[in-house]
Amino acid sequence: xxxxxxxxxxxxxxxxxxxxxxxxxxxxxxxxxxxxxxxxxxxxxxxxxxxxxxxxxxxxxxxxxxxxxxxxxxxxxxxxxxxxxxxxxxxxxxxxxxxxxxxxxxxxxxxxxxxxxxxxxxxxxxxxxxxxxxxxxxxxxxxxxxxxxxxxxxxxxxxxxxxxxxxxxxxxxxxxxxxxxxxxxxxxxxxxxxxxxxxxxxxxxxxxxxxxxxxxxxxxxxxxxxxxxxxxxxxxxxxxxxxxxxxxxxxxxxxxxxxxxxxxxxxxxxxxxxxxxxxxxxxxxxxxxxxxxxxxxxxxxxxxxxxxxxxxxxxxxxxxxxxxxxxxxxxxxxxxxxxxxxxxxxxxxxxxxxxxxxxxxxxxxxxxxxxxxxxxxxxxxxxxxxxxxxxxxxxxxxxxxxxxxxxxxxxxxxxxxxxxxxxxxxxxxxxxxxxxxxxxxxxxxxxxxxxxxxxxxxxxxxxxxxxxxxxx
Numbered sequence: 001x002x003x004x005x006x007x008x009x010x011x012x013x014x015x016x017x018x019x020x021x022x023x024x025x026x027x028x029x030x031x032x033x034x035x036x037x038x039x040x041x042x043x044x045x046x047x048x049x050x051x052x053x054x055x056x057x058x059x060x061x062x063x064x065x066x067x068x069x070x071x072x073x074x075x076x077x078x079x080x081x082x083x084x085x086x087x088x089x090x091x092x093x094x095x096x097x098x099x100x101x102x103x104x105x106x107x108x109x110x111x112x113x114x115x116x117x118x119x120x121x122x123x124x125x126x127x128x129x130x131x132x133x134x135x136x137x138x139x140x141x142x143x144x145x146x147x148x149x150x151x152x153x154x155x156x157x158x159x160x161x162x163x164x165x166x167x168x169x170x171x172x173x174x175x176x177x178x179x180x181x182x183x184x185x186x187x188x189x190x191x192x193x194x195x196x197x198x199x200x201x202x203x204x205x206x207x208x209x210x211x212x213x214x215x216x217x218x219x220x221x222x223x224x225x226x227x228x229x230x231x232x233x234x235x236x237x238x239x240x241x242x243x244x245x246x247x248x249x250x251x252x253x254x255x256x257x258x259x260x261x262x263x264x265x266x267x268x269x270x271x272x273x274x275x276x277x278x279x280x281x282x283x284x285x286x287x288x289x290x291x292x293x294x295x296x297x298x299x300x301x302x303x304x305x306x307x308x309x310x311x312x313x314x315x316x317x318x319x320x321x322x323x324x325x326x327x328x329x330x331x332x333x334x335x336x337x338x339x340x341x342x343x344x345x346x347x348x349x350x351x352x353x354x355x356x357x358x359x360x361x362x363x364x365x366x367x368x369x370x371x372x373x374x375x376x377x378x379x380x381x382x383x384x385x386x387x388x389x390x391x392x393x394x395x396x397x398x399x400x401x402x403x404x405x406x407x408x409x410x411x412x413x414x415x416x417x418x419x420x421x422x423x424x425x426x427x428x429x430x431x432x433x434x435x436x437x438x439x440x441x442x443x444x445x446x447x448x449x450x451x452x453x454x455x456x457x458x459x460x461x462x463x464x465x466x467x468x469x470x471x472x
Contacts, residue, residue, distance in 0.1 A: 031066040034430045036077040043076040047120035048113065055464050060472030063423055064460060070430040072457025075109040075450045081149065082126055088197075091129030092149040096448035100146040100169035103134055104259055105451045107180035108344065112458035114187050127188055131197040134181040138205040142212040143225050145177045145261065146170040161228040161242060173216070173225050175255035175272035176345050178209045179279040183353070186282040195290045203291045206283050210300055213276060216254040218247060227256060235262035235390055248332030251310035260343040260391040266329035266336065270315045271345040273307055274355035280304035316362055322369035324362050326350070339377050340370040341389035342398025342435070348387065349404045358410060371405065381438025384421045388435065392445050396435035399425075399452050403432075406459050415463060416470050422456065432456045 038044070052072060056065040074096075081092040093106035110127050117124040137147045143163075148155070151167035158164055162171045185202070189195065215223040226242030238244050244256050244267040253276055255269040280300040288297035317336050319325045326347050327336035340347045347366050351358040358364075370387065373380060379388045379397045387401030388394060399422060406418030425441035426432065432452035437443035463470050 031063065031430065035070050035073070041073075041077045042080045043082060043126060045073070045076055045113070045116070045120050045123045045126075047116035047123055048073050048076060050119075051116060051461070055461065059464065059468065061423075064419065064471060067423065067426060067430055068457055068460045071432060071453035072112070072461070074431070074453035074457075076113070076126075078448070079109065079450045080126065082129055085132075088132050089125050089129035090133050091126050092133055093130060094450075096450040097446055098146075098169075100148060101133070101137070102146045103137060103177040104145070104174070104180045106130055106134065107184040109451050109454050111184060111187065112454050112461070114184075114191050117188075117191060124192060124194070127184075128194065128197045131181070131185050131188060131202070134184075135197075135202045135205045138178065138181065138208055139201065140167055141165060141171065142178060142208050143173045144168045144171045145174050145257070146172075157229070159230070162226060163224075170261070172227060172257040172261055173255065174257045174259055174261070175213070175216070175253055175269065176259045176275055178212065179272070179275040179345075182206075182209070182279040182283050186286060189286060189290070198286060198290045200291075203287060203293060203296070206287055206300070207296055209283070210280070210296070210303060213253050213280075213303060217249060217251060218254055219249045223254075225256065238263050245331065246333075250314055250332040251306045252314065252330070252332065253307060258341055258343065259345060260341055260389055262341075262389070262391050264329055266331040268314070268330045268332060270311065270327055270329060271347050271350060271355075273311055273315070274350055275345045275353055277304045277308045277311070278354050280307075319365075319369060319374075321374055322365050325366040325369055326362060338369065339375055340387055340401075341377065341391075342387040342401030343389060343391070344400055344404060346387070346401070346404075348401065348408060351408050352404055358408060367408075379438040383441055384425050384436075384438055386421065386438075388438075392435045395438050396445070397425075397438050398435050399432045400455065403452070403455050403459050407455075407462065412467060412470060415467065419459070419463065419470065422459075 052069050056069055059065050079094045079096060083090050093101050093109055095102055095105045110130055113123060146169035148167055148169050155169050157170050160171060164171055222243045227238045228242040229237040231237055238256055247254060247267050252268040252273050254267040255264060255272045256267060257263055258269060281304045284297040284300035287293045314330050314332060315326050316324055317327045319338055328339045328347060329337045345353055348370055350356045350363055356363050369375060372378060377388045379386055379395055384397055386397035388396050388398060402418050402421055406415050409415045425436050427442045427444055433444040434446035434449045
């Protein structure tokens with residue numbers, strides 16, 4: 001089912017809570033049981049269950065505790081399919097309501113579990129399987145954003161005017177789709193020291209990512225990738241006969257689509273280029289240390305340096321109100337678009353991704369702009385304020401935006417405000433959604449959206465570890 005068309009007709013799965021009954025006997029009368037029954041869970045992690053029990057027993061806000069217990073394990077409960085293929089772990093991860101694996105979503109869905117791997121070898125093996133599966137996907141087609149487990153399954157997008165092939169669900173090229181697997185692999189390696197997933201096949205995938213990024217710098221023409229779709233949604237297809245609006249080749253990488261799966265206006269998507277700088281440097285360290293490939297490492301670093309230089313020259317603009325800020329999209333000719341989208345990566349999440357320090361003055365100016373009515377996609381409503389985007393409508397707030405606002409905030413007041421808004425807008429479901437109406441949170445899209453659930457758990461866990469008083 002198409003992300004855009006799926007709305008809350010998907011039922012929230014009824015379940016039983018996997019927490020100590022004695023701690024929750026009183027709470028059960030106030031909060032319904034909504035977690036998937038234990039017997040039906042796709043994967044069980046002792047470390048995750050222990051973390052849930054610790055957090056729920058320790059924080060005073062029982063509704064947030066209930067939501068954490070529902071959301072944090074949702075990826076494991078409902079979206080993973082683990083197997084051993086050719087002697088290696090393999091994990092297929094759906095987004096929730098759509099039976100397809102996005103490189104971005106699957107990386108982000110399991111990322112919050114990485115710190116728990118040290119206490120759970122089975123969890124580590126599951127995440128190694130995600131890395132292995134992503135390697136195979138990238139080698140199949142680096143321009144695709146979403147893949148099927150069953151290569152014989154026919155996509156609803158088979159008629160898209162691009163190079164569709166077996167195994168692909170959708171072929172929208174998004175720079176971040178190739179960054180997220182590197183981010184996951186790098187953190188996995190740093191946390192475990194395990195190098196088994198990073199074999200010759202993985203090394204080849206890094207070389208393919210580098211080649212793809214270079215091609216999409218468009219220094220020697222438009223490149224091989226193009227995309228058009230017959231649709232009533234303008235953002236679901238690409239202008240310029242499938243290549244996007246013109247760009248001047250200045251060293252930045254074209255991302256024909258945003259992480260929302262919406263087409264870019266100016267193809268140099270700034271947050272994704274920042275992400276690419278971080279990812280190429282992480283890849284360089286890995287291929288140099290693990291694979292001893294000095295040449296590939298040097299090429300990755302050279303691309304990162306080139307993109308960083310171009311960002312410094314073209315991504316910072318003078319806004320008439322906010323001053324020097326990062327633009328959301330640019331074209332190299334001097335045109336730019338100052339906004340932000342609730343999906344990740346966006347400008348708001350640059351510190352979360354390790355791209356800029358949270359104290360960076362340009363970032364702080366940008367942040368103030370984005371979280372104000374000067375941003376055309378910042379929603380100010382009767383019930384909530386927050387980042388939106390064109391993907392599901394102008395008046396729809398993305399919980400992902402609220403969550404990452406909280407993850408990048410430095411003041412207690414702002415973190416508390418984000419948590420309070422998320423608590424007030426889950427519409428009684430106990431889960432996060434793709435988006436909800438700024439005036440009525442009962443009008444929401446995607447009742448089963450595992451990425452938003454898991455990263456909400458990440459925000460609560462980060463707050464629990466760093467500012468526990470905000471959860472009481």
